[in-house]
Amino acid sequence: MVQEEWTKLAKRIYQYCGIDFINQEATLTAKLTSRLQELGLTIHEYLLYLNSNPAEWDKLIEHITINETYFFREEKALEAFSAILQEYQYRKDTEVLRIWSAACSSGEEPYTLAMLIKESGLFPRGSVQIVASDIDSKILEKAQRGRYGKKSLSFRKMPEVMLRKYFFATGEDYQINDELKEMITFRKLNLLEPYLVGKMEKVDIIFCRNVLIYFDGPVIQKIIHRFADIIKPGGYLFLGHAETIHGTKSPFETIYQYSAFYYRKGGTPS
Known part of the structure; x- marks a missing residue:
């Protein structure tokens, strides 16, 4: 029973x-x-x-759920992301580059992306918007605070120069600076909720790393189709290094580069 x-x-x-x-x-x-x-x-x-x-x-x-993550995770994928950013630097001033960090956990991923965008020097202030979402309300609150213990494993791959540039010390913690925080909007979202596509703006790039490992084939198929509806033509999808959508029907092609692989939706970027 x-x-x-x-x-x-x-x-x-x-x-x-x-x-x-x-x-x-x-x-x-x-x-x-x-x-x-x-x-x-x-x-x-x-x-x-x-x-x-x-x-x-x-x-x-x-x-x-397991919310173990850290800054600058899977550096080869981040190198590929930094290279991709160059494709978007000549957009109209009125067109915002939108990136979605799906299942952002405690925030290390979206803050890392924000740092890389700042370091690229390609985009003026206000021209990039990162949406960071998770299903876990408590972990989202931590992400929004942007405050991490100095001895936290979150910093295991953090370059010292980035730590000095984008954090300030407060007691036993490091706090993300406001310049990065203003780039990110945090939302509670369930990837399987019925009206997800209607809730999300069209985006250029999605990061959804180390999430699909929780799901079976039919759920992965459903999520990938939702991502396809949300990503603009020519946009990119990054999954975890141990995840693949090989064998899944989708409009994404696999790209192998920088010792990493990621996915591109067919069509011409807008």
């Missing part, structure tokens, strides 16, 4: 956000047992609790 209840929860999680714990109920149990103990609920009671307390989904997501 208890096993059946955990299977029910796994299916509900899959329907809600696409994360697949079906046939992995033992892993799900390990991740959520502390939350059930905190609430003093059995798994049966917890299923009912989710019905009457929709905000509990935020807590559930906190427990089942």
